[in-house]
Amino acid sequence: MGMTLSEKILLSRAEKKTIKAGDTVLVQVDGVMMHDLFAPKVREIFYAMGFKKVWDNERIAVINDHLVPAKTPDDIELHKMGRLFVEEQEIKRYHPGDGVCHILMIERGYARPGEIILGTDSHTCTYGGAGVFATGIGYTEMAAICGTGNIWLKVPETIKIHLEGYLSPGIASKDLILKIIGDLKADGAIYKALEFSGPAVAGLSLAERLTVSNMAVECGAKAGLFPADEITAAYYSELGEQSVAQIKADPDAVYCRTMHYDLTALTPQVSKSPNVDDVSDIACFAGLEIDQAFLGSCTNGRIDDLRIAAKILAGKKIHRNVRFIVTPGSQRIYEKALEEGIIQVLHESGAQITAPGCGLCSGILGGIVPNGDRMISSNNRNFLGRLGGLTSEIFLASPATIAASVLTGKITDPSRGS
Amino acid sequence: MKISGKVFKFGNNIDTDIIIPTKYLVLPSLDEMARHIFEPLRGENFSAQLSPGDVITAGKNFGCGSSREQAVQCITACGVKLVIAESFSRLFFRNCINNGIYVIQSPSIPGMLSERDQVEIDINACEVKNITSGITAKFEPLSDFLYEIVQSGNLIDYFKTRKSW
Structure with missing residues (x-):
């Protein structure tokens, strides 16, 4: 039986021969991201759990963005605790204040196609635009991943969003995702993944895809995935990454629902x-x-x-x-x-x-x-x-x-x- | 395990910005944060109405929005150990389990509960009893794996004893 994008990526990081929607699997994580609001809690809980060294100091990102520039002295205390964790654990991906976490994760190539990335922020699903299985978790689970490199995930059912046509002048991919959320409603994709496919995908830039995936969580989705294609590969090649995976769903993958959108007919x-x-x-x-x-x-x-x-x-x-x-x-x-x-x-x-x-x-x-x-x-x-x-x-x-x-x-x- | 207390009832799509607004996340302690629980909807002193054993119920998509675990921890700080909703945001659901809150997901049970009803929940028997109305209902238990985390108290204590998943 064919697999969805989520099933393919999760299977590639699980010690299993097959998986299907509904299974709970322990997976190896490729990278994590925590931001300034929660990094201090991750540090505190990490040590409280009894861990001493993070599983991989090259795969953890600590990014200050919610409190930059800081508004109160307390904000700076949070930044200091985050920096302490960075120093204690020699964490390589540290950004003390040069951008929004989800923008930096793609800009710096920290999230790459085919990977599983978890972040302490609900909009971690943004990286789905680059074919990354990415979703948000709380700081307690983040501490557990920092200690083990693993997390349990339920393999989601997938809603296929079939896209045709081209965006007209003045119309953006933001209009598309708003339209989808209006149709699905805030709880329409709870526990599920969205997967975008169809001929219109090739006409969307990586930035346009990231905007769409960013808002997948607003209809409850766990992830919002685009295939990683030539456009994705071209982006990573500019970053100096020549060997990123091109990954798409199987033609006979099983979806719980399919929705169709014609981009040409879209209005703001x-x-x-x-x-x-x-x-x-x-x-x-x-x-x-x-x-x-x-x-x-x-x-x-x-x-x-x-x-x-x-x-x-x-x-x-x-x-x-x-x-x-x-x-x-x-x-x-x-x-x-x-x-x-x-x-x-x-x-x-x-x-x-x-x-x-x-x-x-x-x-x-x-x-x-x-x-x-x-x-x-x-x-x-x-x-x-x-x-x-x-x-x-x-x-x-x-x-x-x-x-x-x-x-x-x-x-x-x-x-x-x- | 049995839990008994009063019901506090909320609607659909209650987001974590409502449970604990962002501006309070920088407060130094959870107890201080918890004083502002549900403030946008219930005003400033709602936390004083909550007692240990009380139960929060809601409609669809409870806990949607931000990943802030403080939303769940403010609920536990008020003594609430169990939430019942028609459906949950997945992030909020995970955060509940990791902080030792028992989660009942049921399309029908929230409808049989009203604000301030007295309820008793028998987790082993998978039964919710509305003492005020006399109605009882069964629920689907959590999987053994998730219940093990809940019973540990929280994910920290789970890892202290087990060291791995």
Whole structure:
């Protein structure tokens, strides 16, 4: 019987001859990631469990991003404890503050096709865009992996998402994943994996795929996997990795459900707080005034996203009533945006450009949205009160929709031209 | 093992930002964090209403959103050792097991429980008894492997004695 992408990857790391959806298997982990909020707890629990040395100091990443730049002295204490763990265990992949964890994991080649990666963050599923089986866990389990290199995982059933057509101008892969979440709802893929396939996959860049996989967890999915193909291989080859696996599902793999999407027919989508799955065509909300806009996060903080915004904003000024916050996903993205003149364009348009990190998406750093204000945002969550006041209103949308909206001061369809 | 207490009932898609908002994650102790449990929905003093043995029940997708294990640990810090929901986010489910919380997943049991009902749960007999209404129901037990972790108290104690999975 054929295997899904998840089954193939999990089998390759399990001491088993066959596996199928529903089995619980102990697997060898290829790498882990922990961020600043939880690294101190991982350290404390690791030693409390009786472990002395991590299983592999070259496969562990410790990344400061949720509290960068720190807001309080307590934040720095967390960073110090994380650094202590790095020093005690001689952990190689240490990033004291140069980008969002999920962006760095792909940018630095820490997560590679065909691998199993676990992270102390629910958006670890992002790496599925590069054909990595990646998902989030708590800090207690992270400590157990650091000690053993293993974790038990239930082999998920898979929902196949068959994609056809091409994205039209002004339409992004963000619109696709918002549409899928609106259809599946917040619990539609609990305990399951999503697997993206079909002719349209070859037309999506790695960055576009990462945006889609990033939000798989918003419909409850354990992982959101794209095949690793020529596009994936070309990306890793640029990083100097010549031998990454190309991996796809078997043609006769068994799926619990198949959904079809035609990218050509897709329109801009928005998700209205407080539920990510409350998704509508932008026409339902176009014209609503906005107070703030955010471009950044592990969903849409990549150079491709900044380029889209700069193209729309070049030579123009944002609406005077709008606060527009732009947070590049990493220092390298920031540097590239400087080189390409993107930072200058955004700056001249009136954007407030902040240091790389999770920014306001973590709900604790600059740009918090007050009660009664409305924000349009490129991130992945708009839960009740997450980004500020309990009566703030957050619309999730694509970078193009955000850029078009900051110009008019209203929610604006970027595919309609101006 | 038997657990008895009052029921506190929540709806669908209760996310971990609601159980413990991000801004409280930097507080130095779990007890301080736990004072803010469910604050966005239930206001500032909800934790004072919870007593050891009480049970939290919810609808679909309980604990969705962020991986923050503090959401589960704040629940245990309030003395709650058992949660019942129609379905759970997988991350929250794992975090419950790893912190010694017994998890009952049932499409029907949350519907037979109301806020402040008195309940008794017999884990060995796989039975939930609603003392207030008199209704009883059976549930699917956890697998032996997961129950072993729950019975250890938490994953830390599990590893202290076993050293490996």
